[in-house]
Amino acid sequence: MHEPQITSVSDPGPAPISRAYRQQLWAALAIGVVLFLVGLKFDTGRVWESFLVNYFYFLVLALGGLFLVALEHVTSATWSVVFRRLAEAAASYLPWALVFGVALLLGVRRIYPWAQAGFHFDRANKAHYFSFPFYSERTMIYLLIWAFFGLFFIFRSLRQDREGGQINRRAATGFGKLPSLNGRMAAAFMIVFAVTFTLASVDWIMSLQPDWSSSMFGVYTFAGLFEAALALMIVMSVIMRRRGWLGEIVTDRHYVDLARMLHAFCIFMVYIGFEQYFLIWYSNFPEETSFFHRRIVGGWGWVFLFLLFAKWVFPFCVLLNQKVRRNENVILTMAWLVLIAEWFDVYWLVLPVHHASFVLPNWTDVGAFLFFFALFGLTVARLLRRHSTVPIGDPKLVNSVAGRYLA
Amino acid sequence: MPKAKQPTAVGIFRDPESLVHAGETARRRGFRDLDAITPYPVHGLAEALGLKVSWMPRVTKTCFFVGAGLGYSFEYWTMAIAWPLNIAGKPFNSVPAFMPVTFECGILLAGICTFLAVLAAGRLRPAPNFKPIDPRLTNDHFALLIPHGVEGGAAAHALLRQAHALEVFDVER
Secondary structure, eight states: OOOOOOOOOOOOOBOOOOHHHHHHHHHHHHHHHHHHHHHHHHOHHHHHHHHHHHHHHHHHHHHHHHHHHHHHHHHTOSTTGGGHHHHHHHHTTHHHHHHHHHHHHHTHHHHOGGGSTTOOOSSHHHHHHTOHHHHHHHHHHHHHHHHHHHHHHHHHHHHHHHHGGGGGOSOOOSTTOOOOHHHHHHHHHHHHHHHHHHHHHHHHTGGGSTTOOOTTHHHHHHHHHHHHHHHHHHHHHHHHHHTTTTTTTOOHHHHHHHHHHHHHHHHHHHHHHHHHHHHHHHHOOHHHHHHHHHHHTTTHHHHHHHHHIIIIIHHHHHHTSHHHHTOHHHHHHHHHHHHHHHHHHHHHHHGGGTOSSOOOOOHHHHHHHHHHHHHHHHHHHHHHHHSBSSOTTOTTHHHHHHTOTTO | OOOOOOEEEEEEESSHHHHHHHHHHHHHTTOOSOEEEOSSOOTTHHHHHTOOOOSHHHHHHHHHHHHHHHHHHHHHIIIIIISOOOSTTOOSSOHHHHHHHHHHHHHHHHHHHHHHHHHHHTTOOOOTTOOOSOGGGGTTOEEEEEEOTTTOHHHHHHHHHHTTOSEEEEEEO
16 A cells, blocks of 8 residues: 555546436436325325425435534544535535425324324423424424525535635634634534424424423434434445545545444444433333334334344444454445434334334335435435535645544 | 564654655565554554554453453342342343443443553553653654664665655664
């Protein structure tokens, strides 16, 4: 492995995503719309559940991208600069999430028990919180905030592509110096994100069972978000590198770093998941155990077990070995596994509310998945087709490529 | 058993890349048993110097399982055999309830044993008369150490100079 000192990087340019590929995505989008409309006619309740599952899943991927971007800015990290454009591409889906958040509001009466006539909460103040107008306002506020931060970081990053390091030159170095604007905005985002994502998880997922509550639920969905976001970065970068769209920028070393992070956060995931289960199991209050009772009996327990294995046991045991962790195919497989598991996690959170026994994903899920997948794919492709696949104007990029993470 | 001392060329570098680069060159030219002293872990250095994968993770792994096993056994013995208590109707052998302690015992033993194993493997002990090769190596400089036997000294020095070492000198090591 001979590596001369790297002092400059060549721009890999935009990703040449073919027209045929985009046409397939448009076709998937159209099929999704048709299946959704057919579903509205024949199976209204189920179609909105599928909508919620897939909407939330792709929102989580996009937010995960935004979170990784903000994490890089707030810590002035160097190692992840080579992946930042991919994370930004995922985050560029957030304005669409805003649009389809409005669509989700149309289905509120179909899926949330509290929105149906004659529902009584166990506590009176919950009824005020879960009134439809207030619920809609909150939904819009979260999505507006996320879209704002997403676009803010993306536009500044794209401007940096054109103007070089000038835009963010007041980098955070040493004590007493003010961090860059990106760093300050990212710090603000972290605080806002913690609150809004927790509340959004409560509103969209937890309120499916209005009498149940867990103070750990926001952390649980966040753990899934972060694990899935890292898996998405691995999948995107491996695929793009194999096609040569990342030039000489991303090397094996960068995958090892991502695989390490994935390994670390699959432990975080099981820690949070187990902790939530454990505390509810131990205290054994009927109003708390209802959540897991629904999600274990009637065949749902198999999904629960699958999540345990796919989100923790397999990635943990496989990525534990240093040599195995360096194998591109292995980490790609683990990343796909985690991404699939995250989908089933959302499925497992949403579906048992209205289905006492296990139901397989059916055509409404396929339709909603195709629709959001195509939308997500087209948005990501749009950014990557028009702009360089790496943040070429970032002064830290050279060090990131060369592995000078502490420079 | 400590190895016999042998003359070793030392090159002090300003940046980790030159160090890695010099290490690769030295290995291509046939020098073996290379070593490096760096203030922090350097990516790709172990590969460049041809260092074997450390056996330390195995110590950690083994001790984790021993610790976890002991922790679980002790809980099982106290809670299910020696003094069974009915706590809220839970089974005596309550696997989820035992998990945190099992986990912590595993971590505890793994941590302590790894610490001791590092001390032992590195022969780290109080050494009041210890003189570092260069105090800057604990801050922002990097050293490559090339054991060169009797006749390889000139070649090793030339190699280090070519790789832009700030200083090159010999130590007995």
